[in-house]
Amino acid sequence: MTTQGLVMINTGHGKGKTTAAFGQALRAAGQGLKVCIIQFIKGETKTGEALALASAFPGQVELHLAGTGFTWKQDMETVKAAALAGWQLAREKISSDAYDLIVLDELTYLIGFxxxxxxxxxxxxxxxxxxxxxxxxxxxxxQGLIEYADLVTEMRAIKHPFQQGIKAQKGIEF
Amino acid sequence: MTTQGLVMINTGHGKGKTTAAFGQALRAAGQGLKVCIIQFIKGETKTGEALALASAFPGQVELHLAGTGFTWKQDMETVKAAALAGWQLAREKISSDAYDLIVLDELTYLIGFxxxxxxxxxxxxxxxxxxxxxxxxxxxxxQGLIEYADLVTEMRAIKHPFQQGIKAQKGIEF
Structure with missing residues (x-):
């Protein structure tokens, strides 16, 4: 059976876009696939899922933080330079043919900006x-990306605890 | 800081409900939380994410398959008995106070049926x-469950590869 690489998009304003992407990476790793994750927006802080995947699958799952955190305190040039370096890395990883699955986390913002x-x-x-x-x-x-993709899921927020004044908690929100 | 346990629901007809739940479990495990996952519908076959989590976090992430696969070849009594056994297990796990996060995968179908x-x-x-x-x-x-929950996300299918005749692939769909 020939493998047909799929392009999957998790979009929408709800939660679970990145979480589902990490779940997908976990699933792939569990089946022995080689995975590379590039996070475009997030800065230095590693999330629980990143720590877990990196330690659980050394040599099989690779994680790169290409973002600066994207806070409004940063000037646009700093943000842009980090993003372009991340995109260059994505180019190399995609062309390398060394992976079965590559996650480009929060890539759409680079297009949006x-x-x-x-x-x-x-x-x-x-x-x-x-x-x-x-x-x-x-x-x-x-729309162009949606048309090109094989699978597109929209995560819609029906209810969010931050709207109710509950603080972000370790292991749940990050 | 007191931890306030949240009730999170991934619903909708799109993909990513279970995948995001496993991503959440991965995140929690990566931050050192104790996790229990009960899958209500799925039968014997363990998915990539289940295999990965179980092997990566022995003693920290627990997985139970309480389903029969829920095929239409089975009589309703068999399905019901397995579901109720799973629910009894969920009761015990929830009451035990031994976990920080419990995933009840596909629980809504038990209510639906x-x-x-x-x-x-x-x-x-x-x-x-x-x-x-x-x-x-x-x-x-x-509606009652949605009102009770803290966080509700609807996964909406915008595009699905099965609609386009692409087969399910190991590490991607399971």
Whole structure:
């Protein structure tokens, strides 16, 4: 059976986009696939799921933080430089043919901020090795990306605890 | 800081409900929390994420398959007996105060099939230890459960590869 790499997108304004992407990475790792995760927005702090995957699957799951945290205190040039370095890394990883699944976490924001165009992103995806699955997360995935993808899920917030004044808790929110 | 256990629901007809729940379990495990997962519908076959979590966190993440696979070849009594045994196990695990997070995967179907009532499910949740977080997955979560929950996310399918004739692949779909 030939593997047909799928392009999967988790979008929408609800929770679970990144969490589901990590769940997908976990599933893939559990079946012996090689996984690379690039997080575009997040800064230095490693989340519980990142720590867990990295320690549970050394040599099989790779994690890169390409973001600066994206706070409003940073000037746009710093944010942009980090994002472009992350995108360069994504290019290398995608072309390397060393992975079965690559997660590009929060990639859509780079398009939203005008750092990348949807066209260049799709062009890279088209050139990828046939077996390579991609998972893209982030709000407001554009129409071109949605049309190109094989699987698109929208996470819609019906209810969120922060709206009710409950604080973020370790192991749950991060 | 006192931990306030949250009730989180992943519902809707899209993909990612169980995957996000496993991502949440991974996150929690990565932060050192104790996790128990009960899968109500799935039968004997262990998925990639289940295999991965169980092997990566022995003694910290526990997995129980309480389902029969729920195929239409089975009579309703067999399905019901397995579901009720799973529910009894859930009662014990929830009351034990031995976990920080319990995932009740596909629990909503038990309510949908009339095996459990929403009232008895919510009653058990109300009595749980204060620190205990719960993640519930499954389509068509009822209004009572949604009102009781802290966080509710609907996964909506915008596009699905099975609609396009692409087969389920190991490490991606299971």
């Amino acid at each position: 005008g750092i990348l165009t949807e066209e260049e992103v799709i062009a890279l995806f088209r050139e990828r090795p046939q077996r390579l699955h991609l998972v893209i997360t982030g709000r407001d995935a554009g | 009339g095996i459990l009532t929403e009232e008895e499910v919510i009653a058990l949740f109300r009595e749980r230890p204060q620190r205990l977080h719960l993640v519930i997955t499954g389509r068509d979560a009822g």
